[in-house]
Amino acid sequence: MSIGNSPPEDRPSIGRALAQARLAAGLTVDEVSSSTRVRVPIVQSIEHDDFSRCGGDVYARGHIRAIARAVGLDPEPLVEQFVAEHGTAVTPTPVAPMYEAERIRPEPRRPNWTAAMVAAIVAVIGFVGFTVLSGGDSDKSTAKGSPTPTATTSSPTPTPQGNGLPKPPQPSDSAIAAVPPGKVTVKVSAEGGTSWIQATDGNGKQLFQDSLRKGQSLTWSDDKKIKLVVGNAGAVRLFVNGKDLGAAGTDGQVVRLTYTPGDPAQG
Incomplete structure (x- = not known):
């Protein structure tokens, strides 16, 4: 080697x-x-x-x-x-022979007939007791002549909407969650590939530093500002304070961005 x-x-x-x-x-x-x-x-x-x-x-x-x-x-x-x-090559891992899998199979458990018999006896005793109690209660009810109340339920009548169906719920105007007042909220979404992201808050505290793979997204909020360093900026889509800003840059580009509660203008 x-x-x-x-x-x-x-x-x-x-x-x-x-x-x-x-x-x-x-x-x-x-x-x-x-x-x-x-x-x-x-x-x-x-x-x-x-x-x-x-x-x-x-x-x-x-x-x-x-x-x-x-x-x-x-x-x-x-x-x-x-x-x-x-001069190296990846050596495939040998597959274990079938008899190894057969050998490690656990033996089937034998049925516990004693427990089954005890459970059956308890069930019979419980059924007999329930029958006796139910018969006594039924006789008392008949003697008193008390009517049996009938439960009724009512369901709301749907409001007709053209074809007789209830009106479906209307979708919200924006898929972005409501932005907290007085804060800056930044969401990054890796839609075009992998990107390296570093995020810090207004006090300089590091919130995130790692690769963000395609299909992943992260969201941060702060009272003052959010600072970003984005590698391969063309693969990342930005949402600032509920607004879609599109791609952070071009493919392979490294950008440094700062956002405050008054944005979404890029910093």
């Missing part, structure tokens, strides 16, 4: 491609390390095509995938290049 060798001169470098994509996205090594949970020394070594710190080929491939997604690259071509350069 030669995980520490540099690629030939006529091949593009995996580490150089990751480093250039990180710089183009405006991200630091610390930010990539925070979003991928790959330690800073390992990120730096991979950018210099030194994979000896990864702990093996499996971990190296996993680190390459995580870093590539964080900086906006397709990880699969880089992983294939790593496999080709270092």
Whole structure:
């Protein structure tokens, strides 16, 4: 296994491609390390095509995938290049033989006839007692001649609406929840792909710092302001104070935005 060798001169470098994509996205090594949970020394070594710190080929491939997604690259071509350069391949996990599954099956439980008999006896005694009590109560009611009250229920009559059906509920004018007064509310939704997001409130407290994958969304509110750093801004859609602002930027762009209770003008 030669995980520490540099690629030939006529091949593009995996580490150089990751480093250039990180710089183009405006991200630091610390930010990539925070979003991928790959330690800073390992990120730096991979950018210099030194994979000896990864702990093996499996971990190296996993680190390459995580870093590539964080900086906006397709990880699969880089992983294939790593496999080709270092002579490693993914070995499929062998399927356990059928007899192993058969051997670990638990034995079927035997029926507990004693418990069944006890339950049957209790049921019979309960039925006999209920019959006796019900008969006594019925005789007393007949002797007194008390009429049996009949319960009646009424249901509201639907208001006719053209075809005789009740009027359906009308949808609200906006799918965005009501904005609290005196606050700024920001929602980010990853609709076009994965994006790296950092959010802080008006006191400088960090609210979020990680990758937001396609289909995920987050919402924050604050009395003063919400500050955002958005990587791959074209993949993110913004909603500020109940207003849809559309995409935060263009694909691969890194933008820094600030919103206050008086917006939705971009800060």
